[in-house]
Amino acid sequence: MENIFMPKPHKIISVKKMTDIEYLFRVECPEAKDIKFGQFMQLSLPKVGECPISVTDFSAEEQWAEFLIRKVGVVTDEILELKAGDIIPMRGPYGKGFDQIDITGKRVVIVTGGSGIAPVRSLIHYIDRNPDKVKSLELLxxxxxxxxxxxxxxxxxWRKRNPMILTVDKGCGIDGECVGLVTEYVPHLKLVSEGFDDVEVIIVGPPNMMKYTALSFEEIGVPKERIWLSFERKMSCAVGKCGHCRIDEVYVCLDGPVFNYTQAKYMVD
Known part of the structure; x- marks a missing residue:
């Protein structure tokens, strides 16, 4: 019987520095044909450990997947020592992704904070390349x-073709954009003047950012069932056995990481 915890070797195609602590890995990935937007995989190193990393982009045809890896601990520190041509063990994909959301003909609004842009990047690429699938795409x-x-x-x-607000906590953005938290700009989105019957809102970022951003959408009248969150949480086994990612009766690795706000609002860690 196949060992579901056994990772398989994958060759690293390229490594690109994004910031001082974040790097983009492109890895050969035959499993790309099975990946859905918003899922994650388990990346590991022998004798070091294993960590869950969201798939930030993938190609089923060319059989590769990309991962934004942030220097946050022992395992990621060691992974960031690898280079193109090296082998990294992986298993997956895991979890329920954004495919739960029916975006066809909808006005899709995506809000991210920091590295929260990584899990939704492949979905944004898909919508941007297939604009006829949705009524509109708005980004914050x-x-x-x-x-x-x-x-x-x-x-x-993306902003050449889609309404976008880019904000930074301090300083200036790409072209001197807005300063402040994303919650301050929710009321300035186009969807506010167009009603909420055909909208789907996706929020990804740190826990507090998601909490208060979702509340901001609630305050302007967006129904809870139209709001979706993607939890960034320490998944250990990824198959619902270890309980590390459990919140009450919910296993984030199995039941998420993408949750509807009707459920996520009451998931208190």
Whole structure:
């Protein structure tokens, strides 16, 4: 019987420095044909450990997947020592992704904070390349400062075709954009003047950012069932066995990481 915890070797295609602590890995990935937007995989190193990393982009045809890896601990520190041509063990994909959301003909609003842009990047690419799938795409990104802005070239391209607000906590953005938290700019989104019957809101970022951003959408009248959150949480086994990611009766690795706000609002860690 196959060992579901056994990772398989994957060759690293390229490594690109994004910020001082974040790097973009592109890895050969035959499993890309099974990946859905918003899922994650378990990356590991023998005798070091294993960590869950969201798939930030992938190609089923070319069989590769990309991961934004942040220097936050022992495992990621060691992974960031790897280079193109090296082998990294992986398993997955895991979790329920954004495919739960019916975006067809909808006005899609995506709000991210910091590295929260990574889990939704592939979905943004898909919608941007297939604009006929949705009624509209509106984007609201928040970063700490200009140096922390991720996927800057892609953001510049996305905003040529889609309404976008880019805000930084301090300093200036790409072209002197807004300063402040994303919650301050929710009332300035286009959707506010167009009603909420056909809207789907996706929020990804640190826990407090998601909490207060979701509340901001509630305050302007967006129904809870139209709001979706993606939890960034320490998944250990990824198959609902260890309980590390459990919140009450919910296993984030199995039941998420993407949750509807009708459920996520009451998931108190």
């Amino acid at each position: 990104f928040g970063f700490k400062d200009e140096e922390a802005i991720l996927f800057k070239d892609e953001i510049i391209e």
